[in-house]
Amino acid sequence: MTRITDLPAESIMLPGNRACAGCGIGIALRQITSALDGKLVLVNPASCLTVLGGMYPTASVAVPWLNIAFPSTAASASGVAAGLRAMGRADEMTVLAMAGDGGTADIGIQALSGAAERNEDMIYLCYDNEAYMNTGTQRSGSTPQGARTTTTWSGKKENPKDVPAIMEAHNVGYVASTSAAYPTDVYDKVAKARGLSGLRYIHMNTPCPSGWSFDPKDTVRLGRLAVDAGLVVLYEVQDGEFHLTGRSAALAKSGLKATVAEYVATQGRFRGMSPETIAEIQAWVDKRWAGFLKREAGE
Amino acid sequence: MTGQSSKGNHVSVTGTATVMTGNEAAATAAKLARVQVVAAYPITPQSPVVEQISAWVESGELPAEFVAVESEHSALSVCIGASTVGARTFTATSSNGLAYMTEQVWWAAGARLPIVMCIANRAMAAPWNVLNDQQDSMSVRDAGWVQLYCRDNQEILDTTIQAFRLAEELSVPVMVCYDGFLLSHTVMPVELPAPEAVDTFLPPRTDGLQVIDPTDPRNVGPVVMADPRPDADGVMRPGYMEFRAMHQAAIVSALEAVPRIDGEFGEHVGRTWGGLVWEQDLDDADVVLVAAGSITTQLALVAEQLRQEGMRVGVLGIRCYRPFPAAALADRLAGRSLVIVFDKAMSYGYEGPICADLKAALYGQSDVPAVFGTISGLGGRDTSPEDLADTTRRAVADHAAGIRTRPTEWVNLKMTGGAR
Numbered sequence: 001m002t003r004i005t006d007l008p009a010e011s012i013m014l015p016g017n018r019a020c021a022g023c024g025i026g027i028a029l030r031q032i033t034s035a036l037d038g039k040l041v042l043v044n045p046a047s048c049l050t051v052l053g054g055m056y057p058t059a060s061v062a063v064p065w066l067n068i069a070f071p072s073t074a075a076s077a078s079g080v081a082a083g084l085r086a087m088g089r090a091d092e093m094t095v096l097a098m099a100g101d102g103g104t105a106d107i108g109i110q111a112l113s114g115a116a117e118r119n120e121d122m123i124y125l126c127y128d129n130e131a132y133m134n135t136g137t138q139r140s141g142s143t144p145q146g147a148r149t150t151t152t153w154s155g156k157k158e159n160p161k162d163v164p165a166i167m168e169a170h171n172v173g174y175v176a177s178t179s180a181a182y183p184t185d186v187y188d189k190v191a192k193a194r195g196l197s198g199l200r201y202i203h204m205n206t207p208c209p210s211g212w213s214f215d216p217k218d219t220v221r222l223g224r225l226a227v228d229a230g231l232v233v234l235y236e237v238q239d240g241e242f243h244l245t246g247r248s249a250a251l252a253k254s255g256l257k258a259t260v261a262e263y264v265a266t267q268g269r270f271r272g273m274s275p276e277t278i279a280e281i282q283a284w285v286d287k288r289w290a291g292f293l294k295r296e297a298g299e
Numbered sequence: 300m301t302g303q304s305s306k307g308n309h310v311s312v313t314g315t316a317t318v319m320t321g322n323e324a325a326a327t328a329a330k331l332a333r334v335q336v337v338a339a340y341p342i343t344p345q346s347p348v349v350e351q352i353s354a355w356v357e358s359g360e361l362p363a364e365f366v367a368v369e370s371e372h373s374a375l376s377v378c379i380g381a382s383t384v385g386a387r388t389f390t391a392t393s394s395n396g397l398a399y400m401t402e403q404v405w406w407a408a409g410a411r412l413p414i415v416m417c418i419a420n421r422a423m424a425a426p427w428n429v430l431n432d433q434q435d436s437m438s439v440r441d442a443g444w445v446q447l448y449c450r451d452n453q454e455i456l457d458t459t460i461q462a463f464r465l466a467e468e469l470s471v472p473v474m475v476c477y478d479g480f481l482l483s484h485t486v487m488p489v490e491l492p493a494p495e496a497v498d499t500f501l502p503p504r505t506d507g508l509q510v511i512d513p514t515d516p517r518n519v520g521p522v523v524m525a526d527p528r529p530d531a532d533g534v535m536r537p538g539y540m541e542f543r544a545m546h547q548a549a550i551v552s553a554l555e556a557v558p559r560i561d562g563e564f565g566e567h568v569g570r571t572w573g574g575l576v577w578e579q580d581l582d583d584a585d586v587v588l589v590a591a592g593s594i595t596t597q598l599a600l601v602a603e604q605l606r607q608e609g610m611r612v613g614v615l616g617i618r619c620y621r622p623f624p625a626a627a628l629a630d631r632l633a634g635r636s637l638v639i640v641f642d643k644a645m646s647y648g649y650e651g652p653i654c655a656d657l658k659a660a661l662y663g664q665s666d667v668p669a670v671f672g673t674i675s676g677l678g679g680r681d682t683s684p685e686d687l688a689d690t691t692r693r694a695v696a697d698h699a700a701g702i703r704t705r706p707t708e709w710v711n712l713k714m715t716g717g718a719r
Binding site for chain 2: 038039040041043050051053054055056057058059061062063064065066067068069071072074075076077078079080081082083084085086087089092093110111113114117118
């Protein structure tokens with residue numbers, strides 16, 4: 001595992017971008033682009049990442065970046081990959097499709113499912129900030145239960161879609177779950193995915209100060225708290241082999257270090273959540289975490 | 300086609316005579332064009348185009364990438380991705396498939412990608428109907444693609460090859476439209492051009508080859524604001540509206556490029572198709588029948604028959620519908636008594652799209668003829684020369700009775716509720 005001091009000093013991120021203060025995407029994008037050594041084409045639908053990338057005629061990241069329509073991420077990236085093969089340029093760069101949770105779990109899931117079934121040659125990375133943050137915090141299929149959004153004013157009633165599990169069901173060679181709050185975990189997973197072929201799926205929890213309603217200085221703290229509470233689990237599945245990674249692997253030995261109640265108390269989006277709902281989510285987390293522990297134990 | 304058709308010099312250079320369907324002609328054209336990436340999703344009546352292409356790719360006869368996607372939206376998305384990195388790309392669809400990819404129809408145009416797409420024209424649902432009319436492609440006429448309409452299978456083959464030249468020269472996508480079943484599934488004699496002749500006419504794509512390059516990174520298609528903004532060097536760059544104006548200029552330049560490229564194709568392959576519009580028996584015509592696509596074959600027969608009855612009838616066929624050849628049409632229609640437009644699509648709440656466009660093209664001109672709009676052939680309704688001749692006779696009689704404007708006539712409407 002790469003140590004934080006071993007991460008590349010050079011960044012492909014240019015000084016200044018249009019992301020909100022404390023946005024988790026920027027922390028991770030630096031590691032993602034570094035892990036690909038800048039030899040990538042980033043395929044990006046409408047999302048917060050579009051805003052971060054910049055408005056014509058300026059850009060904030062020195063990589064080839066192709067903006068494409070909201071539902072089309074995995075299909076457009078399939079086309080880029082096919083085009084590069086047809087042009088004899090496939091070895092020049094990794095195709096990195098990078099979309100938000102709405103663009104992945106909701107409007108983009110058909111194209112993603114098709115690309116996964118065809119095992120298209122790309123890394124698909126979903127940065128999951130758990131709602132439509134770019135359009136003003138509307139609920140997505142990835143919004144957690146209890147979260148207030150501008151379309152779930154009294155708190156979302158349902159649990160989020162488990163997109164990594166959906167991708168596992170497509171039998172792709174590499175599925176990983178990570179967090180923007182753990183740069184080395186992000187770096188290692190992207191670097192590993194770079195060395196593989198076919199469709200590689202990485203799901204990255206990405207704290208959002210404006211959408212989750214917390215102080216921008218707490219992005220990393222809250223991202224780590226989500227892992228400590230077992231709401232976000234760091235793992236990878238390579239050719240069917242499951243392993244917890246990083247902090248989650250340590251928590252498997254020590255036990256979870258935080259509760260759902262502690263986690264939801266840190267964010268405005270959960271304000272006023274009833275004890276019953278908190279208990280319901282805690283039970284859901286406990287059951288899910290127990291399932292991960294069983295998988296880790298090879299059961 | 301009979302009479303003085305502007306099909307012009309139909310001289311075989313090195314071609315091979317065969318017979319094939321319109322769909323086979325479209326697939327063959329894509330192969331002759333040496334397409335590099337094809338993505339498609341099945342829909343009747345287009346499916347045989349991509350079935351044929353996938354067979355050629357699997358057998359190695361066509362060295363290309365074939366991506367069998369999960370939807371039409373993704374089909375055009377794949378083409379957008381592949382075209383952006385410099386590959387020559389092709390797809391085909393019909394009806395609801397085209398409607399489903401509409402977002403990407405706009406995207407491909409705005410991104411100025413030289414994608415060629417064949418449309419086997421089919422009626423729009425609901426209700427379901429797999430048969431022909433032109434509502435599908437007419438409904439995306441405003442999206443910024445060049446739209447070419449074909450009369451027969453030879454024209455499908457030749458026009459699809461020409462479309463790549465046009466698309467890559469102007470950096471705009473091109474739609475080649477042909478009537479579903481009437482052409483897509485009908486076997487006709489077709490002369491295959493020699494591959495060498497096509498290669499000379501259509502060299503490999505050279506535009507936009509290094510748009511995506513890690514050693515020279517660019518952000519392609521980012522957010523563009525309303526007004527021009529300075530780049531990092533302080534140089535002003537266009538705003539959204541400037542880009543749209545550039546797009547319009549590129550599309551309009553097809554009014555020059557379509558006939559020129561048609562002519563160059565003729566030099567290499569031995570056939571031309573009239574460029575923007577073509578005509579039959581038009582010089583002395585008092586009554587002109589205007590349409591696009593295969594219905595013009597019936598209209599040509601109607602004109603011949605009515606001439607035998609003493610009416611001076613001619614046909615003006617629209618090959619290029621977008622950009623709209625307003626000047627060419629106005630020039631050839633000035634001074635006539637009556638123009639009858641045979642639309643196979645409807646702008647619901649108004650009239651047929653060609654009719655409305657043609658009236659606009661004639662506005663402000665001198666010696667403007669009366670223009671009567673008709674709708675025919677929706678959802679596969681037969682467009683027999685007899686019915687079209689009757690429609691023409693009634694229109695001529697109305698005109699003789701002093702009528703200069705009429706409600707749109709629905710031709711061959713068989714039950715109550717419609718006009719005639």
